[in-house]
Amino acid sequence: MCGMNAIRSPMAEVIAKxxxxxxxxxxxxxxxxxxxxxxVEVVLSEIGLTMPKRHQPRTLDELEDDYFDVIVTLSPEAHHQALELTRSSAVEVIYWPTLDPSVEGGTRDQVLEAYRSVRDELWRRIEARFARTGVQQEQRI
Structure with a gap:
């Protein structure tokens, strides 16, 4: 979850999937x-991933399912809202402060480098926190 579901959170979704x-x-x-x-599409394609064609930026209210075990927030605003929404729920809320790469100025290459940095950091965090579970499950099969 981030501010506008246009950069950080959809990038994290594709990586997590x-x-x-x-x-x-x-x-x-x-x-x-x-x-x-x-x-976002440019930096995901560099590592062989693509945004789903149907992805449109959406709010938490627009999700089909509203039950989660974990919510990862990537901006202060999203973190605050997630804490408010889960105040009476047994949902783990994790805060990973993540720079909004769209604020980066400069050349196209400098902007792309900011997006790559966010992509790579999200990959590392998701892999470290969640992917081990998937690997362990696969090993048991």
Missing amino acids: RLLPHDIYVQSAGVRAGDHDPF
Whole structure:
């Protein structure tokens, strides 16, 4: 979950769906819906991933399912909203402060490097926190 579900959280969703077993429900959302960001597709394609064609930035209220075991927040605003929403629930809320790469100025290459940095950091965090579970499950089969 991030501010507008346009960059960080959809990037995290695609990465998590790649790293985790397919039976784990993963969806991204934002505090408010933003606009599609083409740089996300560029940096995901560099590592062989793609945004689903049907992805449109969405809010938490727009998700089909509203039951989660874990919510990972990537911005202060999203973290605050997640804590408010889960105040009376047994949902783990994890805060991973993540820079919004769209604020990076400079050349196209400098902007892309900011997006790559976010992509790579999300990959590392998701793999470290969640992917081990999937690996262990696969080893038991």
